[in-house]
Amino acid sequence: MSRLWERGEPLEATIARFTVGDDPQLDLRLVAYDALGSLAHATMLAEIEVLTHEELTALRRELRQVVDEARRGEFEIALAEEDGHTALENRLTERLGDTGKRIHTGRSRNDQVIACTRLYAREALLRVADELRETSLALLRLATEHRETSVPGYTHTRQAMPSTLGLFFSAWAENLLDAAPWLEVAYQHLNRSPLGSASGYGVALALDRQRVSDLLGFDRVQRNTLAVQNDRGRTEMLVLGTLLGPVLDLSRLATDLIWMSSEALGFIRLADQVTTGSSIMPQKRNPDVLELIRANGARLRARHQEAANLYAGLTAGYHRDLQYTKAPLLAGLEETVDVLRVLRPVLSTLTVDDRRCRESMDRSIGATDAVYRQVAQGRPFREAYKEVAADPEAAVESDPSEGWRARRHLGAPGALDLGELEERATELGEWHRGRQRAVAATWQALLG
Numbered sequence: 001m002s003r004l005w006e007r008g009e010p011l012e013a014t015i016a017r018f019t020v021g022d023d024p025q026l027d028l029r030l031v032a033y034d035a036l037g038s039l040a041h042a043t044m045l046a047e048i049e050v051l052t053h054e055e056l057t058a059l060r061r062e063l064r065q066v067v068d069e070a071r072r073g074e075f076e077i078a079l080a081e082e083d084g085h086t087a088l089e090n091r092l093t094e095r096l097g098d099t100g101k102r103i104h105t106g107r108s109r110n111d112q113v114i115a116c117t118r119l120y121a122r123e124a125l126l127r128v129a130d131e132l133r134e135t136s137l138a139l140l141r142l143a144t145e146h147r148e149t150s151v152p153g154y155t156h157t158r159q160a161m162p163s164t165l166g167l168f169f170s171a172w173a174e175n176l177l178d179a180a181p182w183l184e185v186a187y188q189h190l191n192r193s194p195l196g197s198a199s200g201y202g203v204a205l206a207l208d209r210q211r212v213s214d215l216l217g218f219d220r221v222q223r224n225t226l227a228v229q230n231d232r233g234r235t236e237m238l239v240l241g242t243l244l245g246p247v248l249d250l251s252r253l254a255t256d257l258i259w260m261s262s263e264a265l266g267f268i269r270l271a272d273q274v275t276t277g278s279s280i281m282p283q284k285r286n287p288d289v290l291e292l293i294r295a296n297g298a299r300l301r302a303r304h305q306e307a308a309n310l311y312a313g314l315t316a317g318y319h320r321d322l323q324y325t326k327a328p329l330l331a332g333l334e335e336t337v338d339v340l341r342v343l344r345p346v347l348s349t350l351t352v353d354d355r356r357c358r359e360s361m362d363r364s365i366g367a368t369d370a371v372y373r374q375v376a377q378g379r380p381f382r383e384a385y386k387e388v389a390a391d392p393e394a395a396v397e398s399d400p401s402e403g404w405r406a407r408r409h410l411g412a413p414g415a416l417d418l419g420e421l422e423e424r425a426t427e428l429g430e431w432h433r434g435r436q437r438a439v440a441a442t443w444q445a446l447l448g
């Protein structure tokens with residue numbers, strides 16, 4: 001089976017391999033979505049009488065079979081076929097003859113690849129949203145459990161003010177949940193039907209683009225046929241950019257946990273089942289998992305840059321450069337799901353050394369709270385500051401570790417509002433469930 005555009009003259013072998021690149025492997029992850037898009041496209045073609053009812057029935061049967069095979073990992077894409085779209089059409093033609101040759105009516109691989117990438121990415125984004133919610137909740141559980149565990153709060157990696165592990169863990173939960181509206185916007189951007197834009201300029205057929213969009217559960221048709229093509233690369237950049245927020249949060253949190261579990265600080269202990277050993281030093285347990293979570297921040301930044309750099313500067317319309325935007329998108333989405341997921345066993349098994357947390361505080365850490373005790377009695381702030389600065393020993397309590405209790409305004413460690421964060425996690429869960437249901441209904445309706 002060969003390429004769709006073949007005219008007889010053989011393509012030089014090294015050029016064939018080079019231009020095909022990683023598509024035969026990457027497209028294996030997209031084939032089921034390509035078949036889903038094809039089911040909707042064929043349904044519409046039958047409705048506008050480009051395909052007969054019999055042809056549609058035959059195509060449906062074959063496309064459903066492809067979905068099954070792709071899900072079982074049995075669908076194959078040969079190098080000579082270039083990509084999954086070609087393999088799909090070859091397969092339909094091999095099985096159905098002329099009917100298979102009609103599937104490409106009213107489309108181009110240019111809109112086809114965008115369609116299946118978006119169908120894939122919207123589900124991956126839903127997985128990200130769900131993992132993000134779960135990981136936020138895991139952080140919130142730790143925050144609840146250690147709401148009153150005193151620990152030094154740091155700025156510049158120097159002790160700053162007495163704080164709590166409740167504040168620490170719920171801070172990262174809040175930061176993670178801040179990604180929720182961004183995920184929803186990225187989802188809306190993705191969830192538009194590109195089909196019918198063809199190579200970027202439409203076709204001379206009365207395509208019902210709205211119908212295809214509805215069948216695929218897209219929110220709407222992305223209008224201008226050329227704008228659809230110009231969006232390739234940009235969508236990838238936007239989605240990857242959205243993932244950067246939570247992945248960089250996790251990268252920083254991983255660094256925190258590495259230090260907090262070091263011999264030097266010893267505030268927390270990582271369980272043996274989440275740490276790895278050394279091949280030479282028998283005593284060691286290493287936080288490799290956290291180091292790799294941290295490294296995923298760097299990787300995702302590179303993937304985001306890759307997508308952005310590939311599309312910047314191209315003239316309007318399709319260019320083969322855009323093929324390279326597929327790998328960073330798929331990798332970025334899958335790695336984000338992974339890092340969010342893999343952090344949870346680390347969190348659920350970590351133990352806290354309350355005594356180390358408290359006893360590691362220098363007495364001078366209570367200086368600011370001492371200033372505010374005077375401020376509460378009416379002293380001007382700067383005067384109180386200067387007095388404490390002149391003789392901290394005299395001003396600071398002998399055990400300053402619970403100074404955080406007096407800080408009770410909104411968001412402060414003495415008055416953590418974990419309920420508000422739980423509500424935000426619940427709202428994200430509701431959004432996720434609604435979208436998930438719609439996506440499942442799409443598959444159900446087209447697969448029968």
Ligand code: ARG
Nearest residue numbers: 023083109110113320322323
């Ligand atoms: N593998 C190609 C890509 O990802 C599919 C589209 C090919 N289109 C073309 N005009 N050569 O971009």
